[in-house]
Structures are given as structure tokens and as C-alpha cells.
Amino acid sequence: MSDQHSFETIAIHAGNTPDSLTGAVVPPIYQVSTYKQDGVGGLRGGYEYSRSANPTRSALEENLAALEGGRRGLAFASGLAAEDCLLRTLLAPGDHVVIPNDAYGGTFRLFAKVVSRWGVEWSVADTSDPAAVRAALRPRTKAIWVETPSNPLLGISDIVALAEVARGAGAKLVVDNTFASPYLQQPLALGADVVVHSTTKYMGGHSDVVGGALITADDTLGDELAYHQNAMGAISGPFDAWLVLRGVKTLAVRMDRHSENATRVAEMLERHPKVSKVYYPGLPEHPGHEIAAKQMKSFGGMVSFQVAGGEQAAIEVCGKAKVFTLGESLGGVESLIEHPGRMTHASAAGSPLEVPDDLIRLSVGIESGDDLLTDLQQALA
Numbered sequence: 001m002s003d004q005h006s007f008e009t010i011a012i013h014a015g016n017t018p019d020s021l022t023g024a025v026v027p028p029i030y031q032v033s034t035y036k037q038d039g040v041g042g043l044r045g046g047y048e049y050s051r052s053a054n055p056t057r058s059a060l061e062e063n064l065a066a067l068e069g070g071r072r073g074l075a076f077a078s079g080l081a082a083e084d085c086l087l088r089t090l091l092a093p094g095d096h097v098v099i100p101n102d103a104y105g106g107t108f109r110l111f112a113k114v115v116s117r118w119g120v121e122w123s124v125a126d127t128s129d130p131a132a133v134r135a136a137l138r139p140r141t142k143a144i145w146v147e148t149p150s151n152p153l154l155g156i157s158d159i160v161a162l163a164e165v166a167r168g169a170g171a172k173l174v175v176d177n178t179f180a181s182p183y184l185q186q187p188l189a190l191g192a193d194v195v196v197h198s199t200t201k202y203m204g205g206h207s208d209v210v211g212g213a214l215i216t217a218d219d220t221l222g223d224e225l226a227y228h229q230n231a232m233g234a235i236s237g238p239f240d241a242w243l244v245l246r247g248v249k250t251l252a253v254r255m256d257r258h259s260e261n262a263t264r265v266a267e268m269l270e271r272h273p274k275v276s277k278v279y280y281p282g283l284p285e286h287p288g289h290e291i292a293a294k295q296m297k298s299f300g301g302m303v304s305f306q307v308a309g310g311e312q313a314a315i316e317v318c319g320k321a322k323v324f325t326l327g328e329s330l331g332g333v334e335s336l337i338e339h340p341g342r343m344t345h346a347s348a349a350g351s352p353l354e355v356p357d358d359l360i361r362l363s364v365g366i367e368s369g370d371d372l373l374t375d376l377q378q379a380l381a
Helices: 007-013 055-068 079-090 105-118 130-136 159-169 219-232 238-248 251-271 289-295 310-320 369-380
Strands: 072-076 096-100 121-125 141-147 172-176 194-198 212-216 275-279 302-307 336-338 359-363
Touching (some): 007 055, 055 072, 072 079, 079 105, 079 141, 079 219, 096 105, 105 121, 121 130, 130 159, 141 159, 159 172, 251 275, 251 302, 251 369, 302 310, 310 359, 310 369
Parallel strands (some): 172 194
Antiparallel strands (some): 194 212
16 A cells, blocks of 8 residues: 555555455455475465464554554564563663553563563653653663553653654664554654554454554564564464454544543543543643644543542442443453553552552443443442
8 A cells, every 4th residue: 555545545455455366355364374385495475384474464464564654564462472572672681671650561560570580671760751761761771662642541752752862872762552553643653663552452443352563663673573473473363363454444433433432531520529630631631732632643542530539439430330341451342441450550569650549441432422421420429
């Protein structure tokens, strides 16, 4: 697809070449492990073994690269598998990474409990403040890791400013774009080196697949990541790749509805007497609102808020919701509610990334906005 086409057109057509045998407009699911070779070492179409490459996964990877405006896209078995591959490609024992003070609990666990045992060091900084990130740099800093919007406090980091900090330090800027999706934000165009996705979330969009992705701005790094992807083996299976490819086709229309509903929810919560604080970058009072408006098309479908009455009150609200389903994950068409301190971010307890115990996180779906507001109002009553 040409980069002159609109996002919506690219999402539907990139990587989705009609099948050469039948003309099927949807790429087939190549549920195959190995391929007949044209003589010893003669790969047919570049395929030999599906850990190394699979046509369905290749279609998704082409699509991912096109959506993010990158040079190379790689699809993995999960978002954390993608992160693990990236870290083991970029880093060696003794290297250092700056991580955000607000990040997904699984990402923090990967740094704190897994990568650190390999001799990689990390330190925490408020990535919404470029000066704080610059102050956290060390001589062996190889990467600055950013989530924007962040999970679960919806913090906003200035990608352009942090790209300048990273370049000055000779480090890579890694942006987890899961909460925004490439429809709302394209970090590579703003100076990032690598984009990370949990394709389980908005990219898949239907709570029926687990996957991850890396997209790079540089061919050389893309080749290095592809080598490690094959060597380590945590690849997306063909059916999972097909599900994500299917989900991406409706990403634009879904994100418009997610954002519309989330804005209504955030505005209602801001006025509610039992809500003490609302986190949503679309609210003018949000400290990152101006930057978010500059680097995002809209503000996304994630809303977090704190309730008056403390942790027990937050837990009770989660239990009383009916249209919002109590569950982890996010980004599906159905709305979800959760208590991060007890659920997705329990691994960050006692750390600089610990979340408030009265915090509730919402993944606002694409149901009727009126029904979502009514459900939250009765849950808070």
C-alpha cells in the first residue's frame, strides 16, 4: 500500500493481497509447520519452517509496519514476548534502561524480576518530564521506555522531546503504543525508534486473541529483532495472526467510538460526588492534555478514577457494575472494569510504580454510551 493512502484504507488492504490460487480476499490461515523446498536450500517464496516465517504471520507483519509507518513489523505470541525479544536484542549485562513511574505491571515485573537477573539495570523516572528522564540517564543507558498514555494512570509523555533526549544519550526510544493504537498516535513519525504493542488489546479488539508486536523505524534493528524472534521462538501462531489481521480492519471505526464513549464517561465521573479524581487525557484539566492533543488524533478509550471511601469502596464499585464486566485486559468491544492494585498491577505493590488502592480502571467499549453511564451511576450509588 502507498503511504499516500489514508489510515483506514491501509488498515484494510496492507498485507491483505488476494490469494493467488483462489482469489480469496482474506488471507488464508496457513496452519502449517513446514514447506516443500525447491531443492536443498531452495526456499519457495522464502518459507522453510513456520517459526522462521509463515505467510499468515507475514501478512500481519506487513500490515503492522504499514499502520505505524515503520520499516519492519514483527508479530509475537504476546506483548510481553515482544518486549522480552526487544530487551534481549538491545541489551547486554551491565546495560541500563530508564522505565516510567507508571507502567503496566507485567512490564515492571519483566524488568524487576526477570531482566534484572540477567545483569540489566533499570531506574524509574517520570517520563512526562523530559528533564527527569535526562537526569536518570547513565553512561550505559541503552533505552528509554515510555508508555503514553500510560497504564493505569493515563500519563502523557512528549514523544518528540524524549526522542531528543534519547538521541543525545545514544539510546533507543521505545514507545508502548498499546493504549493509543496506531490510529490515534504514530510514535515513529514523532522520533521513536521502536513501537511496542500488545495486539491482544485494541489491534485485535474482540477479546479473542493474545499477541504482541514490534515495529521499527530502522531496517538494521528490524533485521536484528527478526533474528532474535526466530532464535527465541515466541512467534504468533497463524490463527492468532489471522485474528489480529481481521481485527485491525475495523480499528479506525472502533477507536472513534471508544474515544467518544470514554469522553462521555470521564466527563460524568468528573462531576460525580463519589469520585475524587479522574484520569483521562481528553479532559482539559489533565496535565498532559495539550501534549496529547498535539500528538494524538483523539484521546482513546481508557479512563481511570479514584473513589471517595478508599480501597473497599473501589472494590464494591467494581463488583456492582453490570454492563462493565469485571476482568483484566482492555481494548475489546465490550467494556471492562478492574481494580489495578489487586489485579493487573499487583506485581508493582511496594515499588515506585505502586498504584493507589482506591483506583479503578475502565476499558470503555463501544456499547451505547447512555447504557455505560447508567451502569456506572448505579455502581457508584
